[in-house]
Amino acid sequence: MTLAGLPLELAEFPADGVTNRQFQGAIPAELNAFYLPTAMRGLVDGTPRAVRRFIEDDNRGAILPNAVASLDGQPFYLSVKGVGAAVAPYSWRGLDRMYAAELSHDPVVGARLRGAPADGTDRIITGELWLRGSPYGGQGWEHAATALRISERADLTSIRGFLIAPVVQVVRLPDALEEAVRSIYWYRQYRGRIVQELRLVPSNIRIYFHARNTVGNNVRHVFDLFDVDSNAAALLFETNFVRSTVAMLTLFARTMARGSGPDEFRGLDFHDVWLDKDAVVAPNGAVYFVDLEGIEEVGVPRAQVREKIEDQVYRSLYELTFAYEQIEAERARRFGDPASPAAQFEGILRAALHEDPFVRLRQEGRRLEFEIRNNCQEATLYTRFQAVDH
Numbered sequence: 001m002t003l004a005g006l007p008l009e010l011a012e013f014p015a016d017g018v019t020n021r022q023f024q025g026a027i028p029a030e031l032n033a034f035y036l037p038t039a040m041r042g043l044v045d046g047t048p049r050a051v052r053r054f055i056e057d058d059n060r061g062a063i064l065p066n067a068v069a070s071l072d073g074q075p076f077y078l079s080v081k082g083v084g085a086a087v088a089p090y091s092w093r094g095l096d097r098m099y100a101a102e103l104s105h106d107p108v109v110g111a112r113l114r115g116a117p118a119d120g121t122d123r124i125i126t127g128e129l130w131l132r133g134s135p136y137g138g139q140g141w142e143h144a145a146t147a148l149r150i151s152e153r154a155d156l157t158s159i160r161g162f163l164i165a166p167v168v169q170v171v172r173l174p175d176a177l178e179e180a181v182r183s184i185y186w187y188r189q190y191r192g193r194i195v196q197e198l199r200l201v202p203s204n205i206r207i208y209f210h211a212r213n214t215v216g217n218n219v220r221h222v223f224d225l226f227d228v229d230s231n232a233a234a235l236l237f238e239t240n241f242v243r244s245t246v247a248m249l250t251l252f253a254r255t256m257a258r259g260s261g262p263d264e265f266r267g268l269d270f271h272d273v274w275l276d277k278d279a280v281v282a283p284n285g286a287v288y289f290v291d292l293e294g295i296e297e298v299g300v301p302r303a304q305v306r307e308k309i310e311d312q313v314y315r316s317l318y319e320l321t322f323a324y325e326q327i328e329a330e331r332a333r334r335f336g337d338p339a340s341p342a343a344q345f346e347g348i349l350r351a352a353l354h355e356d357p358f359v360r361l362r363q364e365g366r367r368l369e370f371e372i373r374n375n376c377q378e379a380t381l382y383t384r385f386q387a388v389d390h
Contacts, residue, residue, distance in 0.1 A: 164290075238331065
């Protein structure tokens with residue numbers, strides 16, 4: 001499958017980096033590199049070893065349209081996070097080389113930017129402090145290190161059923177380039193290490209935001225792209241979607257471990273990342289979390305464990321249901337098999353969760369409930385949550 005998107009040429013330069021220990025010895029040449037858009041090539045002395053044709057991916061990313069690896073039996077694509085943004089952070093003004101030259105506090109950097117060749121697809125990595133741990137248009141070491149740490153916890157792409165797009169390499173920008181980038185800022189200069197995050201993703205289709213085609217705004221394109229060409233295929237797509245997103249809603253319970261004290265438990269939680277914009281859909285319908293920088297381990301007292309588990313479910317429950325509704329409506333439109341919403345959803349839930357060790361379905365009269373178990377096997381902390389009412 002070839003991914004679609006607006007083309008973006010990036011120059012490839014050799015780089016040093018930190019490799020995910022699960023991928024040691026298996027890194028192809030393009031993963032030992034940093035990538036620059038045309039507008040910024042003049043900030044590096046020397047010629048690139050290659051110029052590769054990517055497509056745009058999110059506000060500061062790019063993705064190769066053809067697969068570079070196979071993980072868990074399906075193709076994965078190289079996505080580079082931190083290749084520059086095309087729009088200014090505080091206005092709708094385009095962020096091109098001339099604007100970046102105006103912003104730079106270094107006249108040599110400004111002159112090099114103004115002299116860069118034009119290709120109509122300017123993107124700029126800046127030194128503006130952005131989102132606490134990253135420069136605008138780029139990626140910071142603090143965030144990338146978190147994403148790498150979470151990736152190394154996974155069995156390649158799964159943390160107890162929670163699917164991730166693994167970071168395989170974090171590469172450092174050369175010191176001279178980093179200082180040049182740091183000179184381009186509006187108000188506040190980012191002073192940390194500037195890096196790029198190289199990760200493997202199963203597609204560039206997000207749930208609702210941060211992509212041109214999403215489940216929310218163009219589900220017909222999603223069905224066509226992924227060859228969902230029968231009712232059976234659509235039902236399997238729905239099942240995989242629900243199985244993987246329920247795993248996201250129950251991440252804390254799946255990773256729960258005993259903390260430092262007798263009444264503390266620890267587990268993974270989400271911070272400033274969301275299902276609707278920070279995850280992508282694979283061709284089989286399974287959803288993989290991509291922006292791992294916002295996932296961290298937190299400690300919770302025993303008395304607050306159920307509250308934490310419920311909060312995590314509520315956090316993304318709307319996004320799950322919204323996307324499921326779009327997929328189900330397209331299945332019924334194409335294959336003429338409508339059903340009552342609650343009954344259809346219950347059937348998909350039963351198919352999705354029948355082997356899930358952490359989420360069981362319990363019937364309570366007319367109500368179907370999730371029984372959310374935990375990795376510590378603490379039955380006193382199992383949590384019931386309303387799933388479907390009839």
